[in-house]
Each structure stands twice: as C-alpha cells, then as structure tokens.
Amino acid sequence: xxxxxxLQTRVHVPLGERAYDILIxxxxxARAGAEIASRIKGRKAAIITDRSVAAHYLEPLKASxxxxxxxxxxxxxxxxxxxxxxxxxxxxxxxxxxxxxERNDAVIALGGGVIGDLAGFVAGIVRRGVRFIQIPTSLLAxxxxxxxxxxxxxxxxxxxxxxxFNQPDLVLADADVLATLSPREFRAGYAEVVKYxxxxxxxxxxxxxxxxxxxxxxxVARIHAIATSCQAKADVxxxxxxxxxxxxxxxxxHTFGHALEAATAYDGSRLVHGEAxxxxxxxxxxxxARLNLASPDVAKRVxxxxxxxxxxxxxxxxxxxxxxxxxxxxxxxxxxxxKSGKLTFILTxxxxxxxxxxxxxxxEVQSFLTGKHPG
Amino acid sequence: xxxxxxLQTRVHVPLGERAYDILIxxxxxARAGAEIASRIKGRKAAIITDRSVAAHYLEPLKASxxxxxxxxxxxxxxxxxxxxxxxxxxxxxxxxxxxxxERNDAVIALGGGVIGDLAGFVAGIVRRGVRFIQIPTSLLAxxxxxxxxxxxxxxxxxxxxxxxFNQPDLVLADADVLATLSPREFRAGYAEVVKYxxxxxxxxxxxxxxxxxxxxxxxVARIHAIATSCQAKADVxxxxxxxxxxxxxxxxxHTFGHALEAATAYDGSRLVHGEAxxxxxxxxxxxxARLNLASPDVAKRVxxxxxxxxxxxxxxxxxxxxxxxxxxxxxxxxxxxxKSGKLTFILTxxxxxxxxxxxxxxxEVQSFLTGKHPG
Numbered sequence: 001x002x003x004x005x006x007l008q009t010r011v012h013v014p015l016g017e018r019a020y021d022i023l024i025x026x027x028x029x030a031r032a033g034a035e036i037a038s039r040i041k042g043r044k045a046a047i048i049t050d051r052s053v054a055a056h057y058l059e060p061l062k063a064s065x066x067x068x069x070x071x072x073x074x075x076x077x078x079x080x081x082x083x084x085x086x087x088x089x090x091x092x093x094x095x096x097x098x099x100x101x102e103r104n105d106a107v108i109a110l111g112g113g114v115i116g117d118l119a120g121f122v123a124g125i126v127r128r129g130v131r132f133i134q135i136p137t138s139l140l141a142x143x144x145x146x147x148x149x150x151x152x153x154x155x156x157x158x159x160x161x162x163x164x165f166n167q168p169d170l171v172l173a174d175a176d177v178l179a180t181l182s183p184r185e186f187r188a189g190y191a192e193v194v195k196y197x198x199x200x201x202x203x204x205x206x207x208x209x210x211x212x213x214x215x216x217x218x219x220v221a222r223i224h225a226i227a228t229s230c231q232a233k234a235d236v237x238x239x240x241x242x243x244x245x246x247x248x249x250x251x252x253x254h255t256f257g258h259a260l261e262a263a264t265a266y267d268g269s270r271l272v273h274g275e276a277x278x279x280x281x282x283x284x285x286x287x288x289a290r291l292n293l294a295s296p297d298v299a300k301r302v303x304x305x306x307x308x309x310x311x312x313x314x315x316x317x318x319x320x321x322x323x324x325x326x327x328x329x330x331x332x333x334x335x336x337x338x339k340s341g342k343l344t345f346i347l348t349x350x351x352x353x354x355x356x357x358x359x360x361x362x363x364e365v366q367s368f369l370t371g372k373h374p375g
Numbered sequence: 376x377x378x379x380x381x382l383q384t385r386v387h388v389p390l391g392e393r394a395y396d397i398l399i400x401x402x403x404x405a406r407a408g409a410e411i412a413s414r415i416k417g418r419k420a421a422i423i424t425d426r427s428v429a430a431h432y433l434e435p436l437k438a439s440x441x442x443x444x445x446x447x448x449x450x451x452x453x454x455x456x457x458x459x460x461x462x463x464x465x466x467x468x469x470x471x472x473x474x475x476x477e478r479n480d481a482v483i484a485l486g487g488g489v490i491g492d493l494a495g496f497v498a499g500i501v502r503r504g505v506r507f508i509q510i511p512t513s514l515l516a517x518x519x520x521x522x523x524x525x526x527x528x529x530x531x532x533x534x535x536x537x538x539x540f541n542q543p544d545l546v547l548a549d550a551d552v553l554a555t556l557s558p559r560e561f562r563a564g565y566a567e568v569v570k571y572x573x574x575x576x577x578x579x580x581x582x583x584x585x586x587x588x589x590x591x592x593x594x595v596a597r598i599h600a601i602a603t604s605c606q607a608k609a610d611v612x613x614x615x616x617x618x619x620x621x622x623x624x625x626x627x628x629h630t631f632g633h634a635l636e637a638a639t640a641y642d643g644s645r646l647v648h649g650e651a652x653x654x655x656x657x658x659x660x661x662x663x664a665r666l667n668l669a670s671p672d673v674a675k676r677v678x679x680x681x682x683x684x685x686x687x688x689x690x691x692x693x694x695x696x697x698x699x700x701x702x703x704x705x706x707x708x709x710x711x712x713x714k715s716g717k718l719t720f721i722l723t724x725x726x727x728x729x730x731x732x733x734x735x736x737x738x739e740v741q742s743f744l745t746g747k748h749p750g
Contacts, residue, residue, distance in 0.1 A: 086465050097532040125500075128527060128538050129617075152503060157472040163503050164539060242504075 007175075007220060009227040013147070013234040015241060018167040022147060022234070024227045028174035029060050032108075032135060033068030039170050040131045042105030045072045046096040048119035049110040050079040053137050056180055061110055061135070072108075073099035081266060083114050084153040086162075092122045096130075106131040106169070112138035113145040113273075117163070120151030124166035134171040138181060139189025140274055142173040143196075143229035148237040158334075165242055173230070175223050186216065187310050188274025191253075191281070193225050196232035198281060198302065199249050202352030204228055209305050216309070248356050252346040253281030259331040260315070263323050270319050271312075278311040279318070287368050288347045298351050316374035325369040332365065382550075382595060384602040388522070388609040390616060393542040397522060397609070399602045403549035404435050407483075407510060408443030414545050415506045417480030420447045421471040423494035424485040425454040428512050431555055436485060436510070447483075448474035456641060458489050459528040461537075467497045471505075481506040481544070487513035488520040488648075492538070495526030499541035509546040513556060514564025515649055517548040518571075518604035523612040533709075540617055548605070550598050561591065562685050563649025566628075566656070568600050571607035573656060573677065574624050577727030579603055584680050591684070623731050627721040628656030634706040635690070638698050645694050646687075653686040654693070662743050663722045673726050691749035700744040707740065 008025030023035065036045070045065055049058055054076050065072045075095045077083045096107060107130055109119030116134055123132035136146035152163015178186065193215075197205030214221035233250070240247040257273070257280030264270045285299035303313045315322055322328075332343065343365060344358040383400030398410065411420070420440055424433055429451050440447045450470045452458045471482060482505055484494030491509055498507035511521035527538015553561065568590075572580030589596035608625070615622040632648070632655030639645045660674035678688045690697055697703075707718070718740060719733040 086461070090461050093537055094530065094532070097530055097536055121500075125496075125527075125537050125539055127536060128525065128540050150503065152500075155469065155472055157469070161472055161502060162468055162500050164500055165503050 007223055009223055011227055011230045011234055013167070014238060015167055018149075020167060020169055020171065022171040022173060022230045024142070024173040024175065024223055024230065026174065026176045026223075028172040029057055029135065029177065030064055032061055032133075032172055033064035033066070033070055035170060035172060036065070036106060036108070036133055037068040037070055040104060040106050042102060042131065043070050044099065044101055044105040045070050045108050045133075046075055046099050046101050046106075047072055047108045047110050048075045048077065048092055048096075048115060048122060050077050050083065050112075050115055052079045053111045053115070057110060057135075057137065057177060061108070070106075077115070077118070079114070081114055081154070084118055084160075086153065089118060089121065089153055092118065093126055096122060096126050101126065101130055103127050103130050106133050108133045108135060109146075110135045110137065111141070112136065113141045116141050116146050117151050117160070118153060120149070120166050120168065121153060121163050124151060124164040129166070132166060132168045134168045136171065136173055137177045139178055139186055139226070140192055141189075142178075142226055143189060144192045144233065146171050146173070147230050147233045149241070150243075167241075171230075173226055175218070175226065178222070179218070183310070184272070188272045188278075190215070190309060191274040191278040191306065191311055193229045194302075194306065195250075195252050195277065195281060196229050198285075198348070198352060199232070199236075199252055199354045200352050201228075201232060202350075204232075205305075205352055212305070212309055246356075248344070249346055249354055252348075252354050253277045253279075253284050255332055255343075255345055256280035256283040259328045260318065260322075262331040263328055264318060264320070275312050278306045279313060279315065282306065282313045283368075283372065284346060285348060286372070287345070287365070288349070290368055291347065291364070294348050294350050294353070298348065301351065314374070315372060322373070322375060324375060325366060325373045328369055328373075329362070329366045333362065382598055384598055386602055386605045386609055388542070389613060390542055393524075395542060395544055395546065397546040397548060397605045399517075399548040399550065399598055399605065401549065401551045401598075403547040404432055404510065404552065405439055407436055407508075407547055408439035408441070408445055410545060410547060411440070411481060411483075411508055412443040412445055415479060415481050415508075417477060417506065418445050419474065419476055419480040420445050420483050420508075421450055421474045421476050421481070422447050422483045422485050423450045423452065423467055423471075423490060423497060425452050425458065425487075425490055427454045428486045428490070432485060432510075432512065432552060436483070445481075452490070452493070454486075454489070456489055456529070456643075459493055459535075461528065464493060464496065464528055467493065468501055471497055471501050476501065476505055478502050478505050481508050483508045483510060484521075485510045485512065486516070487511065488516045491516050491521050492526050492535070493528060495524070495541050495543065496528060496538050499526060499539040504541070507541060507543045509543045511546065511548055512552045514553055514561055514601070515567055516564075517553075517601055518564060519567045519608065521546050521548070522605050522608045524616065525618075542616075546605075548601055550593070550601065553597070554593070558685070559647070563647045563653075565590070565684060566649040566653040566681065566686055568604050569677075569681065570625075570627050570652065570656060571604050573660075573723070573727060574607070574611075574627055574729045575727050576603075576607060577725075579607075580680075580727055587680070587684055621731075623719070624721055624729055627723075627729050628652045628654075628659050630707060630718075630720055631655035631658040634703045635693065635697075637706040638703055639693065639695070650687050653681045654688060654690065657681065657688045658743075658747065659721060660723060661747070662720070662740070663724070665743055666722065666739070669723050669725050669728070673723070676726065689749070690747060697748070697750060699750060700741060700748045703744055703748075704737070704741045708737065
C-alpha cells in the first residue's frame, strides 16, 4: 500500500446517507484497493472501462485491488459516445451479474465521461443498486461528470435521456493519469474548470488567468484547480441534487454549446464537448452584454483567457461549414423546450455572477445568433 | 367525475419525501384522472399495459384521464413474464420519450405484476425519473407487487436482477377489476393475502379463516382484505425500504416457492407464483415444526385453510413430474447464496410469529425435502 501523498486533497460531498468523498492527488490508482476496501463491505468488483484506458490503467488497478483482497473482473467496452447506448448497457449488466457482484460489492468506472455515465447506470440497476466507485481518467470527467450522480445513456430522442441519479460511494481523481491525455482533451476539460469561476467564483477565474500554465504543467496547481472545481460542483449538487433549480447554473455555456455539437453532428474531429462549452460560454457572456446585463468587457476577458489556453472561442473557429442561424435556433429550441416563445438560459450580470433567466425571448436569441454567425 | 365511494379505503405509506397513498375501492379507474391530476403537475401520461388488460380497461382509463385534462398515450405490450426483459423495456422507454413525457408527467402501469414491474422501471429511468402511478389489475399486484417500490426485469442470470427501487406516487387498487380475473388467478393472489396473516397478524389469519368466502365473493370483505394486506406490506416497507433486514419476512414461503417455480420451468399451466407460495408457506410451517420451533398443528391449520380455498398445498398437488429433492436443493442454493453450508429462511414460532433465520443448515433442508418429496 502506497502512503497518501502530501499533495492529496479531499472534497466531501455531504448528501446525508448518500455522502461521499472525492480524493484528488497523484498515485491514487495505486492506492485504489485500500481506499475502496475501507469503504465497502464486499470483496468483489467489476471494473467497467474502455479499450484505450484499459491499455494504460487496468492492470495497475487490478493489482491494487488484489493487494487489498478484492477480486476483480474487467468489462472492456469500445471507446466513444456510441458506448452510451442500450446494447453495451445490456452487455455490461450481464457481465457484472455473471461476475456474481452482490449489493455490497462494487462496480468501478475506470475511464472518461462515457464510461462513468454508463457504469454508474449499471451500478444503479444491477440488483437494484450495488456499490459504485468512480475513477475518472479525463480532466472533464474529474471536474464534472464523475461528481453529482447523473448517470445514463443516450436515446434516439436525445442524449442522456435514459438513466438514474446514482451518487458514487467514492471518487478517485488520480492527477497522474492526466499525463496520457492529448493536449486537446486536456484543454477541453479545462473549459469546465473555467466554467466554475464564471458561475460564481470570480477569484478562481482570476487565479486561473494568472496560473493556467502551472495548471497545464501539472503538480500542485493542477490539483488545486481540480479540487476547487469538484468543490464547486459538489456545492451545487448538494443544494439541488435532482436538478429542480440551482443546478441549472452548471449549464452555463451549454445551451449554445449543445446546439453547436448538434450542428457538427457530434463529430469530435471538428468539435468536442469542452470546446463547444468554451464557445458557448463566450456567446453567453456576449449575449448577456447585448441584453445590457453585463459589460462587454467581461465577455472580452472570458474570450481572451479561453483563447490564451488554445480553446476555440467563436463559431468561426469551428472547422468546416456550420448550418445557418435558423438551424442552430431549432437545435436550441429542441434542447430547451420553448414555452410561449420564451427560453431558459444561463446569463450573467458580470464576472462570476451567473444566474438562471427563464424568460429569454427566442427572437432575441435568434437575432443574436444571426449577428454572430460566420456564414 | 364520480364521487368517492363509501367503500373506499386509503392506506398511506409514510416514506418521507417519497410518501404516497394507496386507494382501495370500487370505481377507481373511472376516478383515476381526477386522483392523478390532483397529485402531479404534468398533464401528459403514458399508459403501459398489456393486450389482455387493455381490452377491458384502457379506454375507460383514457376517458377518465381526458376528463381531467390529461392527454395519454398507450404502450401495449404482450402479456406474460417474457415482457420483463430488455427488449420490451427499450421499446417502452422509446415510446414514452416519443410521447414527450417530462419529469412532471406520469407513466401509468395498468396491469398485473409484470406490467407494474416493467413500467415502474421505465418510470424510474426515463429522464432519470418521471412520476409513476400504479393501477394494479390482479389481486396479486394489488396486495403485493404494486406496493413497495421494487421494479425491474429478469436476466438470464435470474429473475428481477435488473431494476430500481422506485416508489409510486399513487396506487389505485380498483376492486371492480378483479371481476375479470379467473378463479385460479384470484386464488393465487389470495395466497399472498394469507401470507400477511402468517407473518405477524394471527388475528387477520383467523378473520380470513372465517370470512374467506366473503372475500372471494367481493364487496366490503374483499376491500378489507386488500387494505389490510396493503397496510401490512407498507409497514414492512417503511421499516426497511431497501431490503436490508426485516423486509425479508415478505419472503415467507418464497424460498421453497421459487425452487418449485424453477423446477416447473415457470410453466404457468402447472404452477403460478401464488400457488408456489401457498405450497411454500405450508412447507415453511412444516419445516419449522420439524425443527421444533412451532407445533405441527400450526402447519396443519395453515394447510387446511389454503386447501379450503382451493390452493395447492403440497408438492404432490403439482401436475406432472417434479425433479428430485437434490435438484430442488440446488435451486434453493442458487436462489439464496449458501454461506458455509448455512441458508437464510423465513421460519415461524407459531401462528403469525414468523422470523428471519439466517443459520439454517443446508443439510436439514435437504433431508426435510427428501421426506416431503412425492417421487
């Protein structure tokens, strides 16, 4: 068993009987067995992962579990968004049951957001719920999807439409695994880190402006950025576990972002989720300025920072042709449910002063988009 | 809107934020729209049902919903246990999403246990949970499966292995619909009614001994029997919502019963669930007597009552050949997880004095079964 590093940070998510810890630090996969064994009664685990992640981290994780007396079985799925569908779900449930996982045993998600969402759903429905551990291996999953308990798969009617709220029993965010991410993947995850500053932590945004190179380099600054993000997400989740109100703030940049992802047919070679969110956050700030809610200088500052780290910041930065503003507007309307011509948007009154606006006129959005469209 | 009948009874299930009512009485399908509209915010519903039930009750239910301003879409599945599998689940989720059911809208289960289990699972996972209403149309579903929140489907690894705990928002047990049940189906449901007396309500068992003809005839005695059963189940569920302890008492008669269902390959022409439970309850009482826990007279009294209503009470009552006692024992061991040669059983110390015994020697069970086996 490796000793806990001085760099290790803990974020506690106080959700009553569903409370759990997020551990952030180096070397956590090597310590996973001990951390898990101290938190669950069972001594069996099914590891759900994808082929790419398995190549790097499956054997070290299995070894760590074995050292702690936990027998493990691996369910290795194809990487990519298509894994969030019924067929892999059925396969995973079948393998987990075949491995005789009982209620006190664990399903472990070892991977990015796709694996975490799928494995969390599996853990929530096998035997009506078994223990669930998240080991997120992308920055995006560490700061966003692994915290909060949203799990699920996609439907032909839309993304994430089938699933359960299932809080993990433990999240292990191993900072070392981010070393194998491509720079583009790391930047995409960083967009969600910036988002927490823009929601309600202007000091954190300023800290990122000054320290982003250190965050990208790794070490203590990176761990601070991840821990601050996890704490921010945990605070929102605790206030609104099942997304009936304040949790909507986490969608800052996501309404425009989802429309751009749909407009590029979820083609990751053109635009990945974090990049769409980066552009979406700039648009949300520009739109807030246009509505005279915030100064245009705030939008410029957000744009400057995201551009500095290498993220796209405007529709013109997306390679290839985009559909026209009317088509983007249709995607937004489908995503959001238009009520009597009004939409719900996350807007801002200034740096780190985001709020939920539920009466945005669809016509205003369309006219704004037309002005911003590069075509 | 029809006025509530004087015969109507309400059982409240006090599960905190998941609390709900069970209404028992005549004419409840005709009043369903009003009862549902007063409990949910949405004005859309998806009715999940099977072809047999739909023929009788779908149109009256749709009319009642329409009168209350609730638009409904019906998802009609084949009747039978095979509907509790992934393919119908996927189809139902797709249709419910296609009907644009949102979180405040409802999925309504209109049918017996199979439909209730499937629809409850669908309601629990579409959009990570929408409102859920149970309208059980068999006696078994009214007194057992519609109360308590267990939902799910079967796996090739066993029954009910994939699902969620999802408490309904309302249960409407319409006593009138039992008129279309076959006598055999009614008797099978009655076995579960008797079970509540045998768990911890000896007075209720005595009442059933005296009044069973009136219960079978309908009217106020039947409503009393259903309401007492629902109250008994609700009490156990409130004490142990997620089945970590006392809820196991509800399995009285079920360990032997499940083994007999497996031994007859779930062939409903030979043995249906309630019949298996009836035989299982007699065996559990005889086994308790053999272990010197209870007087053999108690087992005889239980057997006499179940026989009087026309239920099978011994393995010899099952048509066709049964596998030998070793095979039955294997089925029990698979169902129950043998820990160092010990099994968990629901046994009794007397009439209505059941308890969870977690140290029953597998060898004792096998020797008992060998003595009882008709072969």
